[in-house]
Amino acid sequence: MDIAALLTSAGVNIAVCVVLFSLYSVLRKQPSNVRVYFGRRVASRCSKSRDLCLERFVPSPTWVMKAWETTQDEMLSTGGLDAVVFSRMVVFSIRVFSVAAVICTTLVLPVNYYGRDRIHKNIPFESLEVFTIENVIEGSRWLWAHCLALYIITLTACSLLYCEYKSITNLRLVHITASSPNPSHFTILVRGIPWSSEQLYCDTVKKFFAFYHAQTYLSHQIVYKSGTFQKLKDDTEYMCKMLSGSCGSMELPCKPSFTQCYFCGGSTNSFKIISNDIDSMHGRTSYTDLHTNARKKECAAAFVFFKSRYAALTVAQNLQTSNPMLWVTDLAPEPPDVYWANLCIPYRQLWIRKISIFVASVTFVLVFLIPVTFAQGLTQLDKLERMFPFLAGTLQKKFVMQLVTGYLPSAILVLFLYAVPPVMMLFSTVEGSVSRSGRKRSACTKFLYFTIWNVFFVNVFAGSVISQLAVFSSITELPAQLAKAVPVQATFFTTYVLSSGWASLAFETMQLYPLFCNLFQRFILGYKEDTMNGNLTFPYHTEVPRILLFGFLGFTCSILAPLILPFLLFYFVLAYFVYRNQILNVYIRKYDSGGQLWPLAHNTTVFSLLFAQVIALGVFGLKQSPVASGFTIPLLICTILFNQYCRQRFLPVFQRNATQVLIDMDRRDERCGRMDQIYEQVQSAYCQATHSTQSECFSSHQGDREHVRTPEELETGKEISQKDLSWPPVLRSLSLDNSVLGGK
Numbered sequence: 001m002d003i004a005a006l007l008t009s010a011g012v013n014i015a016v017c018v019v020l021f022s023l024y025s026v027l028r029k030q031p032s033n034v035r036v037y038f039g040r041r042v043a044s045r046c047s048k049s050r051d052l053c054l055e056r057f058v059p060s061p062t063w064v065m066k067a068w069e070t071t072q073d074e075m076l077s078t079g080g081l082d083a084v085v086f087s088r089m090v091v092f093s094i095r096v097f098s099v100a101a102v103i104c105t106t107l108v109l110p111v112n113y114y115g116r117d118r119i120h121k122n123i124p125f126e127s128l129e130v131f132t133i134e135n136v137i138e139g140s141r142w143l144w145a146h147c148l149a150l151y152i153i154t155l156t157a158c159s160l161l162y163c164e165y166k167s168i169t170n171l172r173l174v175h176i177t178a179s180s181p182n183p184s185h186f187t188i189l190v191r192g193i194p195w196s197s198e199q200l201y202c203d204t205v206k207k208f209f210a211f212y213h214a215q216t217y218l219s220h221q222i223v224y225k226s227g228t229f230q231k232l233k234d235d236t237e238y239m240c241k242m243l244s245g246s247c248g249s250m251e252l253p254c255k256p257s258f259t260q261c262y263f264c265g266g267s268t269n270s271f272k273i274i275s276n277d278i279d280s281m282h283g284r285t286s287y288t289d290l291h292t293n294a295r296k297k298e299c300a301a302a303f304v305f306f307k308s309r310y311a312a313l314t315v316a317q318n319l320q321t322s323n324p325m326l327w328v329t330d331l332a333p334e335p336p337d338v339y340w341a342n343l344c345i346p347y348r349q350l351w352i353r354k355i356s357i358f359v360a361s362v363t364f365v366l367v368f369l370i371p372v373t374f375a376q377g378l379t380q381l382d383k384l385e386r387m388f389p390f391l392a393g394t395l396q397k398k399f400v401m402q403l404v405t406g407y408l409p410s411a412i413l414v415l416f417l418y419a420v421p422p423v424m425m426l427f428s429t430v431e432g433s434v435s436r437s438g439r440k441r442s443a444c445t446k447f448l449y450f451t452i453w454n455v456f457f458v459n460v461f462a463g464s465v466i467s468q469l470a471v472f473s474s475i476t477e478l479p480a481q482l483a484k485a486v487p488v489q490a491t492f493f494t495t496y497v498l499s500s501g502w503a504s505l506a507f508e509t510m511q512l513y514p515l516f517c518n519l520f521q522r523f524i525l526g527y528k529e530d531t532m533n534g535n536l537t538f539p540y541h542t543e544v545p546r547i548l549l550f551g552f553l554g555f556t557c558s559i560l561a562p563l564i565l566p567f568l569l570f571y572f573v574l575a576y577f578v579y580r581n582q583i584l585n586v587y588i589r590k591y592d593s594g595g596q597l598w599p600l601a602h603n604t605t606v607f608s609l610l611f612a613q614v615i616a617l618g619v620f621g622l623k624q625s626p627v628a629s630g631f632t633i634p635l636l637i638c639t640i641l642f643n644q645y646c647r648q649r650f651l652p653v654f655q656r657n658a659t660q661v662l663i664d665m666d667r668r669d670e671r672c673g674r675m676d677q678i679y680e681q682v683q684s685a686y687c688q689a690t691h692s693t694q695s696e697c698f699s700s701h702q703g704d705r706e707h708v709r710t711p712e713e714l715e716t717g718k719e720i721s722q723k724d725l726s727w728p729p730v731l732r733s734l735s736l737d738n739s740v741l742g743g744k
Contacts, residue, residue, distance in 0.1 A: 006128060006494060009410070010567070013498040017574075020506035022059040027515070032522060036514045039536055039586045040078070067580040079583040080592035081175050082437075083538065085168055087580060089547050089601050092164055093572045097554050099156045101569050103149045104562030111142045112562070128494075132487040132561040139624045146559045147628040150616055153558055154609055154635055158642050165602055165650045172595045172653060177661060181669065181678045183685035185309040185662065186218070187332040188316045189434060192347040193300040194326055201298045208327065209304055212320075216311035219683050223301040223343045299344035303332055303686045307679070309662035317656070331657070333435035335685045337591035342432050342439075350432045357431045361446060364423060365453060371416040372458045409492060410499035413455070417500070421447055421542045437593035440541045445600060448545035452552060459492060460485045483618030490561030493553050497564060501550060501571035505578045511586065538587040543579070544597055547572075548604045555608040559616060599654050606643040610636065 028037040035042050076084050115136030129135065133146065176182075193201050202222045209217040306312040313331070320327035328347050332338075345353070421443065428442035460482070514536070521527045554568045613636050620628040669675055 009495045009498050013502045016503050017506045020510050024509045025059040036511055036518050040588050063581050064577050067577045080589045081595045082592055083583045085595045085598045088164055090572055090576050092160055093551055095160055096157045097569045100153045100558050101565040103152050104558055104565055107145050108149050108559050109562045111145045128491040131563045132490055133619055134487045143623055143625040143628045147631050149559050165646055168595050168598045169650045169653050175594050183682045184332050184334045186306055186312050186682045188304050188312050188329050189332040190304050190329055191301045192326045192328040205302045216306045218305040218307050220302050220304045221686055223299045224297045225344055301343045305682050308666045313657055313662055337435045337437050339434055339436050342434050345432045353432050357427045368454055372454050410496040414500045437591055443541035444544050447541055448548055451545050451549045460489050482615050483622050486615055487560045490557045494564045497567050505574050509578055535588050537590055552608040555612040599651055609639050
């Protein structure tokens with residue numbers, strides 16, 4: 001590939017970005033698209049406007065300025081600590097690759113370009129390999145420049161990593177101590193409750209904790225089988241009982257159900273109270289029926305509440321019985337973070353699920369080799385002409401050749417990769433995560449490994465001389481073989497940054513799927529009111545792996561092919577504005593993991609540094625530079641020691657809560673006399689029925705009775721008081737009172 005092909009790919013992606021960003025700046029001003037581009041803001045207020053002005057149809061960069069002016073405190077209050085951590089990942093990348101771009105373009109790039117005596121062509125017709133380390137002759141004394149650049153990049157990255165890790169650790173501690181009393185600090189999740197033929201799980205839990213933790217045990221809440229099918233089944237049973245009771249002697253073929261509500265600590269709703277009254281009138285409910293139906297609905301899991309944070313922490317971290325498969329205790333997720341569907345999975349089944357998911361993931365990776373190999377084959381025109389002889393004439397045209405080699409391979413790979421995140425999310429769900437944030441973190445890790453393997457290693461192996469080797473003669477030759485292959489494929493990675501980076505950010509701002517749904521509902525179905533829910537959460541499982549993958553490519557190719565760094569730096573700068581805008585306006589925060597994504601980012605960055613150093617060691621060996629090789633080995637050792645120090649110093653704060661912090665919080669609440677109030681809040685926080693249905697309804701429609709605002713007023717905070725909008729059709733069809741909707 002030559003510079004002209006790279007510029008063709010850059011030109012296509014720049015054109016796509018300019019068109020989409022301009023279109024976005026116009027569409028976001030239209031009142032009909034408020035719920036698409038201001039989904040987070042309409043969660044607390046509704047927006048609507050029918051005024052017409054020319055400014056609404058003129059592109060403007062106001063959203064960029066708003067994203068630039070937003071402070072970290074505003075990001076923290078809007079998107080939570082997870083959003084701040086993600087923003088810090090992007091800022092870290094901008095800082096480290098700014099240094100890398102300056103060093104490598106001024107020091108390494110000239111050495112690569114003039115590293116061999118040859119007649120250079122005009123820059124547009126130069127091959128990209130001329131700008132890589134492949135152009136440096138063996139035994140060159142100028143390889144010290146590459147070693148020096150590697151040292152500067154590593155020292156800069158480690159210094160920034162340490163500062164970021166320390167800062168985010170402090171933010172996490174503030175997140176724990178400064179927030180209002182968190183019910184999860186007083187609660188543990190118990191799984192693997194022993195089965196008993198004589199008593200319910202509810203009685204078993206109470207008996208166990210009241211006996212072994214009598215001083216600190218407060219109460220408990222059993223988890224019941226839920227899910228769409230179970231809810232429909234329960235509602236059908238209740239309706240049948242109501243109808244059978246109202247028909248007197250007419251008996252309907254409906255099986256009585258467990259009519260007492262244990263979902264919310266003994267509270268009942270009106271629907272179940274009616275069922276109880278009818279059953280008591282006709283004398284149909286017996287103790288045996290209640291016991292049998294209760295056992296059918298109970299799961300071997302429960303939330304157990306304690307009188308202090310320290311007591312909950314102690315019980316969660318200790319082994320309860322001599323059988324580690326019974327009475328398994330962990331700290332409970334926050335109430336909005338609980339993934340109720342997975343709580344009923346038997347604990348003994350989890351290891352089988354994890355093994356099955358591992359096998360399924362490996363199989364999926366192997367199957368994905370087909371599109372990756374196909375995409376990589378497009379970069380080799382000679383093979384393409386042999387496979388498709390009828391395209392020989394077309395492929396000889398200059399523009400077509402540049403388009404096929406410079407744009408299509410990375411674009412095709414990006415299209416195939418769009419199918420991966422839903423699959424990884426499905427795998428993480430089946431794996432059995434009990435929290436929504438944990439499920440998303442698991443999917444994030446799987447997608448990261450998947451993209452690093454398929455985008456980097458498979459492309460390197462499929463498109464280089466390594467693909468012609470059957471096996472490596474020894475593992476020690478791997479750095480040398482990678483050193484041969486990576487510079488050859490660096491051009492593909494550069495075009496991948498353009499296609500998967502720049503263009504993906506433009507599509508992210510457009511929100512194509514919600515936009516098309518909104519247009520379909522308005523112009524095809526004829527809805528006049530805004531019916532978009534606007535309750536999307538930030539897709540950390542797709543965006544975090546993309547950021548970390550680009551960082552991996554940047555570190556790996558920095559001294560081998562420094563031409564990738566300017567394109568990469570521009571991507572991170574653009575991502576800074578785009579993601580901040582989306583967090584402020586589009587995505588809703590439903591839960592907060594407390595910055596748990598940062599350890600993954602730190603570990604991936606350190607792995608990227610180590611991998612870049614290993615490849616550099618192989619390159620210096622191939623180029624017969626013992627001095628550069630000798631100086632690289634201490635850098636490897638120091639990087640490993642730095643990572644080990646960070647793991648010992650900061651990582652435990654993200655894995656466990658500190659006893660000192662929790663005891664201080666307990667004593668502070670006792671001095672203020674708030675413990676009784678906290679106990680009431682804790683025992684009503686984990687309401688299974690509310691969190692699975694009503695809270696989601698509320699989060700989608702709680703702003704439907706607020707003042708009407710325009711898109712510009714949502715950004716500036718100005719308010720125009722107009723008449724309240726009516727409830728959406730979904731809520732109008734439900735008999736929900738204010739206490740249910742407001743959660744009061």
